[in-house]
Amino acid sequence: MNDSIKKYFPIFVLPTLAAFIIGFIIPFILGIYLSFCKFTTVVDAEFVGFSNYIKIFGDKNFLHSIWYTASFTVVSVILINLFAFIVAMLLTKGFKGTNIFRTVFFMPNLIGGIVLGYIWQIILNGILARYSVTLQFSATYGFWGLVILMCWQQVGYMMIIYIAGIQNIPTELIEAAKIDGATSWQSLKNVVLPMVMPSITICTFLTLTNGFKLFDQNLALTGGGPSHQSEMLALNIFDTFYAKMGYEGVGQAKAVIFFILVALIAFVQLRATRSREVQQ
Template structure:
């Protein structure tokens, strides 16, 4: 029976894979190729595109707001990546210990990840403005307030998700190695940094990859919390691309060029980050 099923699958696998493959090509590959082509054109719709070469890329790189949003996003991503992973690892480590109510705590920490980014943005807009009201300020008063407001929001949302990944990694650690370290008299810090952290590198690789890419792709939280105010100083790169494409007449090609540059940037950073963390992984 198993042999017959295997033969059937090998014979008809293409038929079953075709719908998913067609959806991938239609929904991703074709729009991506068209987007790259349109980044070299002036256009208002895909039917009136006029090829202009590298002009859009030149205008994009000369746009001060684009470069400022790139710096803003990079700094925000660095801060959130460090805070999220350190906090998530620490919480996961505590919740893998035998403490009362650990299941409830896991659910509570994970719940923010279930809320949409737009809703979270408006929730934290009310919360932060309530705190800042003591100094007669608002979250949109300065780029500094906006920066740290976004950092708080992103960390609050993503810590619980990364915590789940770290819990899974901690629960799969080989107990014999930890017991051997205890027998040999290893201290808590030695066990953590010499054994647990190296063995947890696969989980760290996944979580750092997710937090880096999520940081650069951040859009809806930025839109709801600050909307780039004041004067676009708290504007992330994704929001800047959106404003360029939809808010500046005649800049559609530039917006598309920014999107291509954004894709290349995130891809390069993700590959470098993945290489760095993967190189530190050890086998159990």
């Protein structure tokens, strides 16, 4: 059977492979090469070694954006997962209207980042106007604005995943714990949490990478203001490429560092939570 399928390689694989090479493999390899070059378009690249990488360390805005992105990610991962888990626990109790509430909480997830950014800009500025400031006043407002926005967008998505995880727990397990005299806190800690660990792995992974890669919401909500102080990594890289002339090489070097960071974090997180999962 294998051999007869192999003959059809051009029909089955070639379209995807060709697009994958154009859309991913060439840009990726070229991107790594260009991070060691000085260039304005791809064709005039001139090899300069590590000088792009060295320039990054003098870029205060970039270093600030790493710190800002990291703290945003930590706060948003904790809050989103906490809210999502609590709501999921409550919504699996089976009271009237749970389906409607689930539908409502999931909805913001379908709205795109740019649209979300402007929705929250008008609302948060409206609230802040009472204290006669705006989101552009300080990076702290931008920070918490983004946290609120991301919670609003993602709690519903994570909630859906947690609900599926909670519903997968066999009822016998919980009943057994009950008969053994476990308090509700004990059975939450010792039965429910270990059993939903796969969902926790997925949700922390998704919120972590979403937080780190955040771009659209950042651009639309504050645009990085005031003066790059609320700028996250992805936006900083974009600005280096397209707002500063002659910094394309530095931008590409930043992008490589960004990629390594994201890959490292994703890898460490998966190792850490996977090891806590139990076999059902």
